[in-house]
Structures are given as C-alpha cells and as structure tokens.
C-alpha cells in the first residue's frame with residue numbers, strides 16, 4: 001500500500017452501530033486490484049481504523065454518484081442498507097449530492113433522502129423470496145425463509161432471541177450448500193412484549209453485527225408476508241437501535257417498494273497513513 005497517495009482523508013460513520021469507513025474516491029486513488037486488500041487491512045480493529053466495511057464514493061453517468069462497497073474481510077458486496085444511509089449523509093454534507101439523491105450500487109439504483117442525522121432510503125426491489133425451507137445443520141432441522149434485499153438474506157424466527165447462538169448457527173447456515181456459492185446473511189427475529197428484535201450474522205464480516213439494514217428489510221418483508229406485522233415495521237437491532245421499514249404497495253406476499261429509515265452518525269473525520277496497513 002506504500003505506493004498509494006497517502007494520507008487519504010476519510011469519514012468514520014455508523015448506522016445503528018454498523019460502522020463504516022467512507023472515502024471520496026471520485027478522483028481515483030486506489031487501484032481496482034488493491035481495493036479488497038486495502039479495505040480488509042483498514043477494517044482490522046486494534047491494528048487499524050476498524051470497521052464492518054469500506055465505501056469508495058465514485059462518479060456516475062446516470063446518478064449522483066456510484067459506490068464500491070467492501071466488507072471487512074475484503075469481499076465486495078452488492079448493497080448495504082446501513083451503509084447507504086451513511087454514504088447518503090456523507091454525499092449531502094460533502095456537496096456531492098442534494099438532500100434527495102440517487103446513487104448506483106451493484107444491486108441497482110438506490111434513492112435516499114437526508115433529514116439531519118436521519119436518512120430514508122428506497123431499497124432496490126426485493127426478489128428471490130423462498131418460504132418454509134427445511135435446512136439441516138448439525139443434525140438439526142430449521143425452518144428458514146429467504147429473500148434478496150440487495151444482498152442475500154436467510155430469516156429464521158426464534159422463541160428466545162437472547163439465547164439463540166447467532167454466530168454458531170449463523171455461520172453454519174451462511175455456509176450451507178443451500179446458499180452456495182454466494183452464501184447468505186442470517187437473521188434471527190424474536191417477538192418481544194413491545195415488538196420485534198432482530199440479530200444478524202453478516203456475510204463478509206463473519207460475525208454478529210450491531211445492525212444490518214438489508215437484514216431488517218428482509219425480516220420485515222418475510223414477517224409481513226407471513227401476516228405477523230403490517231407496515232411500518234420497527235425492528236430493534238443488536239445494538240439497541242430501532243430501524244423502521246415501510247412496505248409500499250404491498251400485496252399479499254411481496255412489496256413493490258421498501259423504505260428503510262434510521263440514523264447515520266458521523267463519529268470522526270481522519271486521515272489514513274501508511275501505518276494503517278502495518
């Protein structure tokens with residue numbers, strides 16, 4: 001990484017505790033072939049900045065901007081709901097886009113509307129719904145639903161959201177042959193006295209994250225299709241922050257449009273030096 005034009009300015013942001021490094025990459029700084037390793041090294045907690053992922057904001061000919069998004073393990077993902085809120089606020093505050101904007105992701109066009117620290121995004125159309133699949137892991141069978149909300153998500157309902165082994169069971173389902181070769185994020189939803197809680201094992205972070213925006217959207221879509229909720233749906237994520245999902249033009253199983261609303265916080269602004277890669 002020594003040949004990079006260092007230092008590189010960045011913002012550290014989080015959406016409901018899902019944290020990201022965001023870089024204005026409209027002027028190319030990082031060669032494509034180095035982006036994955038660049039991101040993986042920067043996401044190491046303790047040795048470097050530490051984050052669940054890295055966003056490189058780039059130009060677009062058909063929207064306000066586009067992005068490249070890399071998980072903390074360096075894998076590139078199509079979409080990120082919490083990250084989309086953070087990047088939208090970054091773009092607005094940097095003068096890259098107006099408060100209402102559109103940007104390109106590998107999953108398609110995303111619309112966003114920034115209102116101070118709260119951002120609403122219109123997700124890419126959900127697809128590939130699958131209900132009531134029996135998935136066997138470790139000799140046990142689990143009832144799994146799935147949907148793609150920009151990235152693939154498995155959704156399971158649990159009677160004890162506090163006790164479920166999110167990392168152990170999540171990792172097994174994430175790597176299950178049924179979801180190969182892309183793998184999947186794994187969401188566990190529990191009903192509580194005052195609503196729903198969701199915990200997510202995230203592909204590419206390979207751990208439970210404090211929140212997963214596309215996961216909350218997936219959970220809301222599956223729960224609504226099963227008649228368990230009606231729009232708008234609030235789901236409390238692992239970090240204790242509620243995200244709101246609005247399902248527009250919902251018919252009995254699917255929603256034509258999905259809005260995700262929640263916080264996008266700027267934690268600090270910094271500069272990446274050569275020692276961030278040691």
Ligand SMILES: N[C@H](CCC[C@H](N)C(=O)O)C(=O)O
Pocket residue numbers: 018071076077079080081082083151152185202203204205211212213214215
């Ligand atoms: N790690 C996910 C992408 C980020 C999803 C999550 N951070 C969100 O807010 O949607 C994957 O590789 O499918």
